[in-house]
Amino acid sequence: MGYGGIVRNSTMICVPLMGQSVEKMVSDMFQAKAQGADLVEIRLDYIKNFQPRQDLEILIRDKPLPVIIVYRPKWEGGQYEGDETRRLDALCLARELGADYIDFELKVASDPKGFHNLNYHSNSKTVVSCHVGGMTPSKEDLSHLVARMQSTGANIIKLVTDAVDITDLERIFHLLPHCQVPIIAYSTGDRGLISQLLCPKFGGFLVYGCMEGNSIPGLPTLNSLRQAYKPEFLNADTKIFGLISNPVSHSKGPILHNPAFRHVGYNGIYVPMLVDDLKEFFSVYSSPDFAGFSVGIPYKEAITGYCDEINPLAQSIGAVNTIIRRPSDGKLIGYNTDCEASITAIEDALKARGGPNQESPLTSPLTGKLFVLVGAGGAGRALAFGAKSRGARVVIFDIDYERAKSLAHSVSGEAHRYEEISNFRPEKGAILANATPVGMHPNTDRIPVAEVTLGDYQLVFDSVYTPRKTRLLKEAEVAGAIVVSGVEMFLRQAIGQFNLFTGEEAPEEFMREIIWETFL
Numbered sequence: 001m002g003y004g005g006i007v008r009n010s011t012m013i014c015v016p017l018m019g020q021s022v023e024k025m026v027s028d029m030f031q032a033k034a035q036g037a038d039l040v041e042i043r044l045d046y047i048k049n050f051q052p053r054q055d056l057e058i059l060i061r062d063k064p065l066p067v068i069i070v071y072r073p074k075w076e077g078g079q080y081e082g083d084e085t086r087r088l089d090a091l092c093l094a095r096e097l098g099a100d101y102i103d104f105e106l107k108v109a110s111d112p113k114g115f116h117n118l119n120y121h122s123n124s125k126t127v128v129s130c131h132v133g134g135m136t137p138s139k140e141d142l143s144h145l146v147a148r149m150q151s152t153g154a155n156i157i158k159l160v161t162d163a164v165d166i167t168d169l170e171r172i173f174h175l176l177p178h179c180q181v182p183i184i185a186y187s188t189g190d191r192g193l194i195s196q197l198l199c200p201k202f203g204g205f206l207v208y209g210c211m212e213g214n215s216i217p218g219l220p221t222l223n224s225l226r227q228a229y230k231p232e233f234l235n236a237d238t239k240i241f242g243l244i245s246n247p248v249s250h251s252k253g254p255i256l257h258n259p260a261f262r263h264v265g266y267n268g269i270y271v272p273m274l275v276d277d278l279k280e281f282f283s284v285y286s287s288p289d290f291a292g293f294s295v296g297i298p299y300k301e302a303i304t305g306y307c308d309e310i311n312p313l314a315q316s317i318g319a320v321n322t323i324i325r326r327p328s329d330g331k332l333i334g335y336n337t338d339c340e341a342s343i344t345a346i347e348d349a350l351k352a353r354g355g356p357n358q359e360s361p362l363t364s365p366l367t368g369k370l371f372v373l374v375g376a377g378g379a380g381r382a383l384a385f386g387a388k389s390r391g392a393r394v395v396i397f398d399i400d401y402e403r404a405k406s407l408a409h410s411v412s413g414e415a416h417r418y419e420e421i422s423n424f425r426p427e428k429g430a431i432l433a434n435a436t437p438v439g440m441h442p443n444t445d446r447i448p449v450a451e452v453t454l455g456d457y458q459l460v461f462d463s464v465y466t467p468r469k470t471r472l473l474k475e476a477e478v479a480g481a482i483v484v485s486g487v488e489m490f491l492r493q494a495i496g497q498f499n500l501f502t503g504e505e506a507p508e509e510f511m512r513e514i515i516w517e518t519f520l
């Protein structure tokens with residue numbers, strides 16, 4: 001049994017190994033085991049001067065984990081260019097020596113003349129594999145392919161496609177539950193990542209992961225699988241939540257939401273979704289399994305066009321960062337949790353320091369203050385509406401002056417051209433909020449305002465959360481301002497999302513601990 005009474009499934013975590021020597025392969029196997037792998041895939045075609053008998057004896061004798069032996073030829077995307085009989089002899093030898101799984105390409109397995117006795121009695125299991133390059137075939141074509149692979153008598157089948165778009169993966173998910181033998185199916189590349197993460201929900205046989213410092217596009221790290229995603233707890237009932245964003249890999253959402261789900265015994269998974277086309281995305285991922293979404297850059301405004309209903313706060317802001325698929329009718333309902341998250345983070349920091357606006361606990365410390373906002377995109381809109389709702393006077397800078405003017409108009413504020421920011425001196429006690437990505441990893445030396453002006457602000461807030469303390473915040477602290485990190489906003493918006501996703505109260509203290517450990 002797992003968390004909250006959820007039964008563990010039998011999904012294994014496999015690491016593909018591409019060492020150039022037998023010694024490296026053996027040491028990588030031990031490392032993979034130490035990092036939590038259940039089995040490894042040994043790519044013989046990567047070993048330089050591979051000597052079948054000698055090398056296989058060592059690999060199989062010294063293996064600390066079950067192994068899948070793969071000797072991929074050039075014609076199927078591998079490295080091996082030599083004689084085909086020699087290649088197949090080596091695979092058969094691996095089987096005789098007791099390798100746990102042997103991978104034969106479909107072309108070999110479906111050619112009775114050339115094939116080296118696939119149904120040979122041994123303890124090894126046969127994996128019949130096929131890599132379909134280029135565009136992902138239609139659902140019908142994939143089903144035919146799987147039927148062909150099954151008819152070879154394979155113990156396990158392995159189907160690999162190249163993901164051009166995240167929507168290609170839905171054809172893989174559709175295939176998985178219908179297969180009659182254990183199936184490994186996934187798509188390669190950055191856009192293929194969720195085919196690994198979600199395959200156990202749909203019944204996939206294993207998940208591939210990579211070791212730390214050895215990243216492979218489209219593969220999660222072993223650490224993220226073991227700590228965050230925990231594929232062994234997924235099942236057909238698991239609800240999928242995803243962050244729709246582009247880029248998406250910077251997000252700390254998965255390491256926060258997944259443990260929080262488990263902490264309260266909620267059967268859900270939260271994954272990064274690298275989305276290129278919102279329209280295509282929502283038309284393909286329309287099943288109730290995809291129960292909700294976070295929305296990140298650059299989609300917070302555009303996504304409002306894909307929501308069936310929008311909650312009044314998000315509607316007035318014009319930006320949505322959370323979507324729930326309403327279980328009763330499947331409609332997509334948009335919310336904005338950024339607004340309260342950022343404004344309460346700023347208010348709490350002002351309250352903690354005390355100050356002139358502390359007359360009544362019911363009055364916001366922002367009331368009457370000048371609120372200088374840099375950036376009028378999705379996050380900026382949330383900040384501007386939040387500040388206005390607390391009675392602050394809002395001044396907005398954006399590289400797109402028209403955008404700044406339009407937001408200023410909505411919050412009865414003032415817009416300025418971005419070039420003017422270096423000379424802008426606010427009144428004493430003003431608040432500065434950065435809602436642009438300036439200063440975000442990897443461009444951490446950038447700062448959105450002139451340093452000399454920082455001393456005029458009582459508090460400086462940065463919505464950037466990687467790094468926790470941006471250059472803007474460091475300089476502001478030196479200048480004597482109270483600083484509020486985007487990490488605090490990130491945490492609070494995620495707490496708001498958790499409540500909406502699960503309908504349960506978020507484990508706030510637990511989430512706070514994870515976040516501060518992560519950003520230490």
Ligand SMILES: O=C1C[C@@](O)(C(=O)O)C[C@@H](O)[C@@H]1O
Nearest residue numbers: 251252253294295296297321
């Ligand atoms: O701004 C953010 C951060 C986020 O995009 C992320 O990186 O996890 C997730 C969004 O929902 C949120 O509004």
